[in-house]
Amino acid sequence: MASERPPIACLGAGRMGRGIAVGFAYAGHAVALVDAKPRPPEAFAALERDALAEIGDALRTLAELGLFDPAHAEALLARVRVVPEAAAAEALHAAAVVFEGVPEILDLKREALARASARMAPGAILASTTSTILVDDLSPAVADPSRFLNAHWLNPAYIVPLVEVSPGRATASDTLARLNALLESIGKVPVTCAASPGFIVPRLQTLAMNEAARMVEEGVASAEEIDRAVRYGFGFRFGVLGMLEFIDWGGGDILYHASRYLTGALGHERYRAPEVIERNMREGRIGLRTGQGFLDYSGRDIDSYRRQRLGALVERLRAEGLAKPPVLPD
Template identity: 85%
Template sequence: MASDRTHIACLGAGRMGRGIAVQFAYAGHEVVLLDAKPRDPAAFARLEAEALTEIGDALRTLAELGLFDPARADTILARVRVAPDEQAPEVLSRAGLVFEGVPEILDFKRDILARASGLMAPDAILASTTSTILVDDLSPSVADPARFLNAHWLNPAYIIPLVEVSPGRDTAPETVARLHAILESVGKVPVNCAATPGFIVPRLQTLAMNEAARMVEEGVASAEEIDKAVKYGFGFRFGVLGVLEFIDWGGGDILYHASRYLTGALGHERYRAPEVIERNMEQGRIGLRTGQGFMDYSGLDLESYRRQRLGALVERLRAEGLAKPPVLPD
């Protein structure tokens, strides 16, 4: 609908709201950062200047990195304004999509969401960007839970494509579909996930970050060497092959046996494979070799699939400056 295209509001003018504003303004939307609490004029002026300066700096950096003509930065910035709390009725009544981005304090969020939902248009979407609080812990405060859900952005919000969309038990399917369409229209990649602690990426990365820190603690390797291994091995592959796709590529049986070995060798249950890995083996869902794994490869031209994935890895090599030409004999 038209208001989705031209009227975006962000509740809170902090880092997340500013990052979202960059993304939507870049895509042609008018965005209002709505201050989430009353301030005297001098304090609001400082907040406004700080927010617009940060957004302008981000746009100029993106222009310098070649995303658009630097001469357009001011035009894009002009699509963003910061509004004081007292303008909430006007701002929220005109917005087709509202993102809440206030600090992760449950009661504060509930109060902000209750007030905002009561001022919004009857067909507008309200999305919290919380990274820790489940949507169903917030939805009882919202006037219409059918139009409420969580949209977890990853910082920097205007760079990382992913947005984790977590609907609540009362979120209407059309709300999810509309939010997906809007996010995709501005260049984002939304994925749905259940309302569960950690969503997808934080849950995965918490394990990886803790294990990396543990290896430093145990003297396995230096921080520099571990990060090099992540950049050119672990992360290099998963930027092309998703984690579950990678299990299928190598074979779920390899993960099963590796998990058993590491559990015994390192003496910790955190390496134990989940039951789904064993079930897949029992059912012959090993991956590419059997045509079924976490993904369904039946009917797929496996040779073309492998070539496409290997081609993408070669492009990563080129991007890293590591695709060296062969040395020919003299």
């Protein structure tokens, strides 16, 4: 990057652009929130007021929650400016990275990306925040696809650490490395994934959310009870152990047999284990017990690793107010 805290532009002044603006302003960057379409002056003034009010509210909320002194909220807000479409060329040319966040309509995105890429400085990075459209379906509209990729943020963008970064066939390795470094510098956790529908989290959560809704529909439990089970069981563990790490922790054989049972008992192929689970079974890649699973545990101090993970789970107990002292003998 050209400087320690390079200027950022968000193309599109909607929820995603505003959330990204909060995150970068919080981390010390100047941010131009660029309106993606021309508006009469009074309409733009209303948009500007609304955007800055929402960004200011988000910053003040973070202060009230203890992340920083509330006296600094206005100074952080002052790092963000809302730019009309008529002044977009200057704002886009000044930015080291531009995040596109216009509505999820292919032709609309292509048009916005084409205009933006033509106005940007040589070497600047252009990233679409699309949650549905693959990078290679958008890159033909971009002036230099080597500096273009997807960066999928999860709402609220200024709180959730994860950003799913998806390079295209033409994306330069330096572009990916620079964007990941920038994201890490503001406290985000970038994860690189192939250009695939649903990326990682949306693909996982779509299955989980549909199954939760299906259990309500089938009368398995109430919505309240299912959500309680998610918070104190499903989410409790996966907040510490990654999902594939958890398979290894318990053993891939447990998932293999559970999948076979649920497929038969519930009569649906959605519970069938993928081939990789069966292959791991055949090859003895069960997980912690064999030293190999989805992850490689060879050479690792397993006892120390288990204690570290259990310690993290205990911290989650404390955070939930559920870490009770033992009942000691009289």
